[in-house]
Amino acid sequence: MDGELTNSAGPNRLFIAGSNDQYLAQIEQAVHSFYEPQSFTDSHELMDVLYSKTPSALVLDSALPGMPGVDVISKIRGLIGGDAMPIIFTIAAGRQDVIEAANKFPGVVCLEKPYKRSDLLNVIADQINGFVEAKWEKIEPVQRNALKKTLGSFTAIADTLINGEELDYGVVKDNCVDLVRAVQSNNFKEILQGVKEHHNYTYAHSMRVATLLSLFGDAIGITGEDHMTLTTGGLLHDVGKMSIPHEILNKKGKLDDEERLLMNDHVLFTTQFLERSTTVPKGAMVIAGQHHEKLDGTGYPNGFAGPQVNKLARMACIIDIFSALxxxxxxxxxxxPEKAFGIMEDMGGYHLDKLLLKTFKDMLLSGVLH
Ligand SMILES: [Fe+2]
Ligand SMILES: [Fe+2]
Structure with a gap:
């Protein structure tokens, strides 16, 4: 059956198959901040690995020793079907015949050489996201709508941010109605699962935070408009990260001092953006502006301490760290989750609100996520 023969090789695993080391090195270099690449120079070895593991995508060169690239595609599609993994097929310029042959297979996109690094990265991300979003069609309707509407909202927010326009909070709120409904009916697990492999990490992270914050609020009796604000606040809390360069957002190693300062500015970028609109509720502004503050005053951007840190922000801080871990x-x-709580309990008392952390932990480990 499509995709069910194989195990996922991890959400960020990218297979690269090509004829020579230079080709593989170039692509590895281009993608390494975003994906975990694994390279193959032999079509038979590639097939062997694909039999037991499915990566997020395969970048395949038309010139692969052992078998013509189009035959490799045909074999792969016979093995794992058209909806399991996208194939980005790189082809020498002017080979219209090869493009036509490759396009007969589902889930294949052709990229003619020479191409820019950004074109390659955009094609890979679009293909992976397209495959992830296509899987949402099979999800139960309320959860499917929650995913689709929040993603639509997030994509529109990116344009609004770039164009210097004002956020229409009413639209964000409307797009969170299904998410709130899903949480209130205890019908949200496929949402958390569905965003996992999405390649827009800021969206995936924000959606996890929105869902968990909404659950947390529901569990402690926050209702009505306040509950909606908690949910929209979760979705909006990091939108300023869309202004941070991808290389810093996805850096594998530790950020240097300059990069760390720029990364921390995402709070400022978010609040400046939200302040352009007069309709964003105060609670959502608090979540965005204070979710990196720590109770001992060592957080940012304001170094607020103790009672200066709002309860909504204390909740958001706990969810934000839990989601990241x-x-x-x-x-x-x-x-x-158990290991994450171990680390967070060590932060309790001086970074995090101990009582809220215990409440969230009890809620999660009582079976909500299992
Ligand atoms: Fe943040
Ligand atoms: Fe965050």
Whole structure:
């Protein structure tokens, strides 16, 4: 059956198959900040690995020793079907015949040489996201709508931000109605699963934070408009990250001092953007502006301490750290919730609100996510 024969090789795993080391090195260099590349120079070895693992995408060169590239595509599609993994097929200029032959297979996009690095990265990200979003069609309707509407909202926010326009908060709120409904009916697990492999990390992270914050609020009795504000606040809390260069957002190693300062500015970028609109509720502004503050005053951007840190921001800070620890990224594996709570409990008392942390932990480990 399509895709079910194989195990996922991880959300960021990218297979690259090509005829020579130079080709493989060039692509590895281009993608390494976003993906975990694994290279192949032999079509038979590629097939062997694909039999047991499916990466997020395959970048395949038309000139591959052992078998013509189009025959490799044909074999792969016979093995794992058209909806399991996109194939980005790189082809020498002027080979219209090869392009036509490749396009007969589903889930294949052709990229003619020479191409720019940004074109390659955009094609890979678009293909992976297209495959992830296509899987949402099979999800239960409320959760599917929650995913589709929040993604639509997020994409529109990116344009609004870039064009210097004002956020239409009413639209964001409308697009969060299904998410709130899903949370309130305890019908949200496919949402968390569905965003996992999405390649727009800021969206995937924001959606996880919005869902978990909404759940947390529901569990402690926050209702009505306040509950909606908690949910929209979660979705909007990091939108300023869209102004941070990809290389810094996805850097595998530790950020240097200059990069760290720029990264921290995402809070300022977010609040400046949200302040352009007069209709964003105060609670959502607080979540965006204070979610990196720590109770001992060592957080940013204001170094607020103790009672200066609003309760909504304390909740958001807990969810934000939990989400970051339990997410899988190109540079780190996902951590189990139990291990994440162990680390967070060490921060309790001086960084995080101990009582809220305990409430969130009890809620999660009582079976909400299992
Ligand atoms: Fe943040
Ligand atoms: Fe965040």
């Amino acid at each position: 339990t997410d899988e990224r190109s540079y780190k594996a996902a951590m189990s």
